[in-house]
Amino acid sequence: MTPRILHIGLGNFARAHLVDYTQDAGGWQVTGVSLRSPTVRDGLRAQGYGYGLAIQGRGVKQIDVLDDVLVAPEAPGAVLAQIADANVHIISVSVTEKGYHLTPDNLLDLDDPLIAQDLAGEGPQTVIGFLARGLAVRETPVTVMSCDNRANNGDVLKAAVVTFAAEARLDMRKVQARFPNSMVDRITPATTDVLRAETGDPMVVPTEPFREWVIEDHFAGPRPDWPDVVFTKHVAPHEMRKLRMLNGAHSMLAYAGTLAGHEFVHDAMADATLRAQTRALMGEAARTLSPEMQQIAPAYVDALTARFDNPHMGHSLRQIAMDGTQKLPYRIIDSLRALGGDAPALVAGVRAWIGFCRAEVAAGRKLQDPKAEIIMDIVTSGGSDEQLLALIGAQNLAGVILE
Numbered sequence: 001m002t003p004r005i006l007h008i009g010l011g012n013f014a015r016a017h018l019v020d021y022t023q024d025a026g027g028w029q030v031t032g033v034s035l036r037s038p039t040v041r042d043g044l045r046a047q048g049y050g051y052g053l054a055i056q057g058r059g060v061k062q063i064d065v066l067d068d069v070l071v072a073p074e075a076p077g078a079v080l081a082q083i084a085d086a087n088v089h090i091i092s093v094s095v096t097e098k099g100y101h102l103t104p105d106n107l108l109d110l111d112d113p114l115i116a117q118d119l120a121g122e123g124p125q126t127v128i129g130f131l132a133r134g135l136a137v138r139e140t141p142v143t144v145m146s147c148d149n150r151a152n153n154g155d156v157l158k159a160a161v162v163t164f165a166a167e168a169r170l171d172m173r174k175v176q177a178r179f180p181n182s183m184v185d186r187i188t189p190a191t192t193d194v195l196r197a198e199t200g201d202p203m204v205v206p207t208e209p210f211r212e213w214v215i216e217d218h219f220a221g222p223r224p225d226w227p228d229v230v231f232t233k234h235v236a237p238h239e240m241r242k243l244r245m246l247n248g249a250h251s252m253l254a255y256a257g258t259l260a261g262h263e264f265v266h267d268a269m270a271d272a273t274l275r276a277q278t279r280a281l282m283g284e285a286a287r288t289l290s291p292e293m294q295q296i297a298p299a300y301v302d303a304l305t306a307r308f309d310n311p312h313m314g315h316s317l318r319q320i321a322m323d324g325t326q327k328l329p330y331r332i333i334d335s336l337r338a339l340g341g342d343a344p345a346l347v348a349g350v351r352a353w354i355g356f357c358r359a360e361v362a363a364g365r366k367l368q369d370p371k372a373e374i375i376m377d378i379v380t381s382g383g384s385d386e387q388l389l390a391l392i393g394a395q396n397l398a399g400v401i402l403e
């Protein structure tokens, strides 16, 4: 039987990263799980689960390593059965930052309504509820691998599952699961109708030629022979390099760029002030990294600049601006804290987020953020910037950010 990966959260990113790498490795299949809507399943099923990966400048690569997609709300029991299936050796996860339902200090948010419902025994609906309840009945070892942009992504996922299991009084004594940390990277914009029409593929995914993956060498069983993947004991230095330099700069550009009237990353990069601020932010973030990462930082800044400059990517600033309360803590605030506040470009990034929240509410646009309602209440009731900073765990940096 062909060994399988069960991938939870089959968005464009997973289809441009884990699924692409796994196709290159050969010998494995991937079964997808959509936690909410049937859209991706319906689209992929209509074409036999194959789709095109439009790699900028390199044409369309046909991906055919997916064998099925389950839609969790339609069949939660089938998803739980897959999590427990002995032929599934890896359960990978890309559900975006907010899919973890954590508090700003990375603990499972027991007040979150979906987590509360999962604990009450309905569903489940969240990745945490599914993993805890599925692993509890699994009999063989398994690797649970987070592929999301979160610091210590494997550790925080494991901690959330353990907390859930304890709260739900699940017996986890027989569970043999490992949760490696990983750093994932590939810029993957939303698909446009133009690309769908050009390729004749409604499920096509646009991405850049660059891809990077560093995974903690901590697997419970077999894994595909993924090409170019770095397996290491120490992922954190890589994770911090990527999250703080690439994603930190992305978030600053998203808010400052939108406020300046730009639509795409490459537009904002063509704005001399924002370009200088982007490179300055990367330089500030680099000062918080390990000596090895500091050494390669200048070349990394240039490589990131070139990736951001790519005019063919059409990477929308508003897409990156989503879910700021979930992203800013480890993309920008951690660096700022490490530098004791002495970092004008990072400060500009946080101030741009505040300005963006206020401008969106003033314009009557709905913020895309799990804390959108709280942000709206603060802004419309004349609340302070300090109150907004509290939402990203940065109230004690108000002095340096707002001075």
Ligand code: CS2
Pocket (backbone or CB within 6 Å): 149, 184, 185, 186, 187, 188, 246, 247, 250, 251, 319, 320, 321, 327
């Ligand atoms: C972006 C990321 O949307 C965002 O927040 O910063 O998705 C970014 O493109 C990827 O992490 C690149 O690997």
